[in-house]
Amino acid sequence: DAKTTQPNSMESNEEEPVHLPCNHSTISGTDYIHWYRQLPSQGPEYVIHGLTSNVNNRMASLAIAEDRKSSTLILHRATLRDAAVYYCIHFQGAQKLVFGQGTRLTINP
């Protein structure tokens, strides 16, 4: 019942920017878009979240389309440590975040 669509996998090179897309066409007007990532053998880790405006933090930037039906997570300079599965999700119902399959990001040295 995940309601976001992401590519299954993407590949990039170390020290290059990475743009991870996500479609969330059924998102409601008050739902925040969350991005998490899961490194191998670890629990999910928060990356960033936003509502309407573009957001920046020390890990990444989040660009949200004006109609809010899609967003893009931007890693400005990928490192090998950024290799992970990235999940774009939003709350469904009042309180649950449902994970989809995510995008498996491979970083080449």
Next chain:
Amino acid sequence: EPEVTQTPSHQVTQMGQEVILRCVPISNHLYFYWYRQILGQKVEFLVSFYNNEISEKSEIFDDQFSVERPDGSNFTLKIRSTKLEDSAMYFCASIEHLPNSPLHFGNGTRLTVT
């Protein structure tokens, strides 16, 4: 930085036995969650808990599962009679307030049912 802690990191049990997985959420957080991840599969929502009661649960969370916040700090997941298919990583998570807060996850408990 405060974090969600889970114990044990690995639990091995025999089929039919009861297990209790323990979590200490971040202290000022109000909403608590359990997720599980079977090896090689996606992270699955089990249950959310707020104000000392279950607020949402998935179809996975049947009568064999229960959650409790026995004191002001711990949050537990009990599986009454484990099955082989309960083998998975179980993640606890907490969030300060909805909807504009990030969900913080623990590092998980690997449950192996033999």
